[in-house]
Amino acid sequence: MYAYHKQVLKLTNLEQVLQIAPHYSDFFAFETPEHQIRFGLGTISSLTPHSPQTAFTDVKQWQIAQKTQIPAAIQNQAQIFGAYPFENQPSDQQNIWGNLAQGYFFLPQYTLIQQSPANFELLVLAQQPQQLSQAVADFLNLITLATKILPDTPVLETKQPLALDHWQQQVGVTVNLLQHQSSLKKVVLARALQTTSSSPISPEKSWLNARLMNPETYHVLLRHQKLAFLSATPERLIQFNQANFQTAAIAGTIARGKTPTEDLEFGNQLLADTKNRQEQAFVTKTILAILHQHQAKVHYANTPILLKNKNVQHLFTPIMGQLPTPAGIFDLIAALHPTPALGGVPKNEALAQIRHIEPLKRGLFGAPIGYLTFNHVGEFVVGIRSALLKTNQATLFAGAGIVADSLPTKEVKETALKFQPMLNTLYERTTVFNV
Numbered sequence: 283m284y285a286y287h288k289q290v291l292k293l294t295n296l297e298q299v300l301q302i303a304p305h306y307s308d309f310f311a312f313e314t315p316e317h318q319i320r321f322g323l324g325t326i327s328s329l330t331p332h333s334p335q336t337a338f339t340d341v342k343q344w345q346i347a348q349k350t351q352i353p354a355a356i357q358n359q360a361q362i363f364g365a366y367p368f369e370n371q372p373s374d375q376q377n378i379w380g381n382l383a384q385g386y387f388f389l390p391q392y393t394l395i396q397q398s399p400a401n402f403e404l405l406v407l408a409q410q411p412q413q414l415s416q417a418v419a420d421f422l423n424l425i426t427l428a429t430k431i432l433p434d435t436p437v438l439e440t441k442q443p444l445a446l447d448h449w450q451q452q453v454g455v456t457v458n459l460l461q462h463q464s465s466l467k468k469v470v471l472a473r474a475l476q477t478t479s480s481s482p483i484s485p486e487k488s489w490l491n492a493r494l495m496n497p498e499t500y501h502v503l504l505r506h507q508k509l510a511f512l513s514a515t516p517e518r519l520i521q522f523n524q525a526n527f528q529t530a531a532i533a534g535t536i537a538r539g540k541t542p543t544e545d546l547e548f549g550n551q552l553l554a555d556t557k558n559r560q561e562q563a564f565v566t567k568t569i570l571a572i573l574h575q576h577q578a579k580v581h582y583a584n585t586p587i588l589l590k591n592k593n594v595q596h597l598f599t600p601i602m603g604q605l606p607t608p609a610g611i612f613d614l615i616a617a618l619h620p621t622p623a624l625g626g627v628p629k630n631e632a633l634a635q636i637r638h639i640e641p642l643k644r645g646l647f648g649a650p651i652g653y654l655t656f657n658h659v660g661e662f663v664v665g666i667r668s669a670l671l672k673t674n675q676a677t678l679f680a681g682a683g684i685v686a687d688s689l690p691t692k693e694v695k696e697t698a699l700k701f702q703p704m705l706n707t708l709y710e711r712t713t714v715f716n717v
């Protein structure tokens with residue numbers, strides 16, 4: 283059994299945690315749109331899945347093994363943090379993901395869960411009881427003396443859309459396929475934007491920027507050594523509390539208006555648009571079918587509503603449900619991913635097309651990222667509106683759902699729009715530009 287210590291920690295300034303985070307080789311930060319924050323720092327145990335195909339079972343087995351080391355009294359607070367990989371992609375695809383390529387999970391030495399704006403519950407774990415008091419003292423010393431100022435937000439130096447002409451052309455090829463091959467209904471194609479900065483990008487500072495720039499989304503950071511994945515995603519994959527869960531079907535995109543009237547007009551346009559309604563209906567239908575396969579009871583509204591973020595708005599159907607047992611959650615995460623919002627319909631054909639077309643491994647882009655306690659409470663979100671950060675480089679990702687009547691030029695614009703929030707998060711003085 284691991285030894286543990288629990289206490290309430292007053293934090294008047296959130297930045298204290300971000301300031302000390304670089305001291306630890308693993309760091310995870312997760313904030314919901316309701317502004318509930320949790321952090322994980324340092325590593326008691328970690329797991330790199332053997333391969334993307336085995337990731338879901340590898341994580342499940344590792345978590346079950348870890349549970350045997352967690353005292354019953356802290357099974358509600360102790361939690362694992364991490365990300366699954368998107369999917370297996372051919373080895374000749376460009377791989378920038380390093381030791382995150384197969385996903386990464388860890389059980390932190392220090393877990394902080396926000397109870398009220400300035401109060402966090404701190405849980406400290408140690409492998410051996412005799413290490414515990416030192417571990418607690420080290421952390422409290424670091425955090426009370428946290429003076430290390432986070433680096434400034436850097437200036438964008440270069441930006442390079444990856445194979446944009448090829449991508450646009452392949453969207454055209456895919457549209458053709460969708461029009462002539464009746465079984466394939468939707469494929470989500472993603473592209474990347476490679477950027478460099480004037481000085482190293484601090485993942486921790488970027489997470490703080492993300493929450494200031496996009497207050498209505500999730501803000502998730504997974505850093506493992508020098509590589510970090512940052513996402514300001516609006517999209518929940520699944521949130522669960524015992525056997526109860528909430529998920530969502532999101533698809534269809536339009537810009538936000540410059541005035542409230544224009545914004546309303548755009549929203550109504552999206553709600554009335556047949557192509558987008560169809561695209562979103564595929565997502566809802568597929569998610570419901572998976573939930574039924576898992577014997578879940580579900581509640582949802584028949585008509586989608588709008589989910590508004592800073593730069594874009596989407597069609598959105600919240601879905602609530604209940605599984606026969608809490609233990610079914612692991613299998614449900616595996617079955618839901620990738621939803622047609624990130625893969626396509628039917629799943630396997632769409633994934634084959636993605637593998638065939640995209641020149642870059644998706645890594646953690648579009649994959650489930652989140653936390654899970656040892657008592658079946660957790661949340662995983664979809665890692666979009668995201669970037670992989672490595673010292674002076676950031677690679678941003680954006681995808682768009684391609685259906686039979688998609689227009690390649692429009693899809694280029696839609697993905698360009700989806701890059702904007704992350705560009706504004708990572709870089710100082712970024713103006714809207716064509717990518």
Ligand SMILES: C=C(O[C@@H]1C=C(C(=O)O)C=C[C@H]1O)C(=O)O
Nearest residue numbers: 533534535623666680681682683
């Ligand atoms: C794939 C992305 O977004 C997804 C695709 C959408 C669409 O095709 O309209 C909308 C929301 C997301 O589910 C992305 O942001 O990269």
